[in-house]
Amino acid sequence: MNSATSERNWLFDPSLLKLVHQCRRLIQSEFGVKLHLNEDGLEQHLAEYARKTRSKHLVHTWEALKQRVPELNTANIEEEIAPRMYRGQPIAEEGAKKAAAEMPGTDCPRQKKVIYRGQVVG
Numbered sequence: 001m002n003s004a005t006s007e008r009n010w011l012f013d014p015s016l017l018k019l020v021h022q023c024r025r026l027i028q029s030e031f032g033v034k035l036h037l038n039e040d041g042l043e044q045h046l047a048e049y050a051r052k053t054r055s056k057h058l059v060h061t062w063e064a065l066k067q068r069v070p071e072l073n074t075a076n077i078e079e080e081i082a083p084r085m086y087r088g089q090p091i092a093e094e095g096a097k098k099a100a101a102e103m104p105g106t107d108c109p110r111q112k113k114v115i116y117r118g119q120v121v122g
Contacts, residue, residue, distance in 0.1 A: 010069045011037065023050070026058040044071055068119040 010016050011030045024035050027049045035045055050062035066072045083090040 007071065008042075010071065016065065016068060019061055019068075020046070022061050023058060023065065025054070026055055030055055030058070034038065045071075 011020065020037070023046050027046070028034050030053060031049060033049070035042060039045075046062060046065075052057060052058055085091065
């Protein structure tokens with residue numbers, strides 16, 4: 001028996017398995033990703049999607065699962081703060097905006113000359 005199987009003995013509990021299936025269904029409906037019970041890093045994937053989700057139901061289900069399975073709280077789930085994105089581009093934070101404004105020689109995209117219908121705007 002390999003170590004991944006021995007670490008996942010909690011999946012044999014029907015009430016816990018029900019919570020995992022509920023998380024998987026919610027992840028599939030929101031993100032379009034189908035997670036399998038036998039894949040490596042299932043716990044990390046569940047935690048990652050629970051952090052990204054907008055669904056309160058998925059967050060509550062994941063928290064209920066973590067409360068009942070102590071191994072999920074101690075797993076190597078790294079908290080990585082992703083930059084805020086808008087249309088695929090990272091959004092500059094307020095501190096970075098101020099620092100960029102104070103730096104000489106750096107052009108802010110809004111300070112460029114904009115021409116609209118032959119007239120200079122802003």
